[in-house]
Amino acid sequence: MSDDLASRLREQGLRLTPQRQLILRAVEELRHATPDEVLAHVRAQVSSVNASTVYRTLEVLEELGLVRHTHLSDRAPTYHSTLEHEHVHVVCRRCHSVRSYDPELVEPLVAALGADGFSVDVGHLAIFGECADCSAAARSPDPA
Template identity: 90%
Template sequence: MSDDLAARLREQGLRLTPQRQLILRAVEELGHATPDDVLAHVRSQVSSVNASTVYRTLEVLEELGLVRHTHLSDRAPTYHSTTEHEHVHVVCRRCHAVRSYDPSLVGPLVAALSEDGFTVDVGHLAIFGECAECAASSERNAIARTLSKE
C-alpha cells in the first residue's frame, strides 16, 4: 500500500512521511480502529507520535481514499482500510463486537432508497443490536433470576 500512498500523496503535493506510513499500516493491521487505538498501536513502535498527528493523518488518508470511517459507538469514529471489501458493520450494544457483512445483506433497503433517488453509502452503515452470544447470556441470566426467586 505504500506505493499507492506515495502516489496519492504526490498527486496532492504532500510528502510520504514515516508517520503517515505507520498510521496507514496501523489501520490496516487493526481492522476497525478508533484514533486512540491507532495512536496506541503506532506508539508501541514509535513513542514520539502524538494524537494530533494521528487525527490529521487519518483525515488526509480518508481524503485520499485510503481509509474510511464509520461510527460504531457514540464515541470517536472508527477507521478501516479501503483495501477491504465494502461491508456493512453490525455492532453488538452489549459486548461491542463488530462484524462485517456483505452489502447484499441490505440490498432491498438500498434498492428501495435508490428508487427514491437516495444513494446509500453502505461502507458507512452500522446496524446496532445484540449478538447471539449476548442474547443467550441475557436469556440464561433471566432464567437464573426466575429460578432464584422460586
C-alpha cells in the same frame, strides 16, 4: 499499499512520511480502530508520534480514499482500510463486538432508497442490536 499511498500523496502535493506509513499500516492491521487505538498501536513502535498527528493523518488518508470511517459507538469514529471489501458493520450494544457483512445483506433497503433517488454509502452503515451470544446469555437463568 505504500506505493499507492506515495502516489496519492504526491498528487496532492504532500510527502510520504514515516508517520503516515505507520498510521496507515496500523489501520490495516487493526481492521476497525478509533484514533486512540491507532495512536496506541503506532506508539508501541514509535513513541514520539502524538495524537494530533494521528488525527490529521487519518483525515488526509480518508481524503485520499485509503481509509474510511464509520461510527460504531457514541465515541470517536472507527477507521478501516479501503483495501478490505466494502461491508456493512453490525455492532452488539452489550459486548460491543463488530461483525462485517457483505452489502448484499442490505440490498433490498439500498434498492428501495435508490428508487426514491437516495444513494446509500454502505461502507458507512452501522446496524446496532444484540449478538446471538448476548441474546442467549440474557435469556438463560442466572445461576444463583
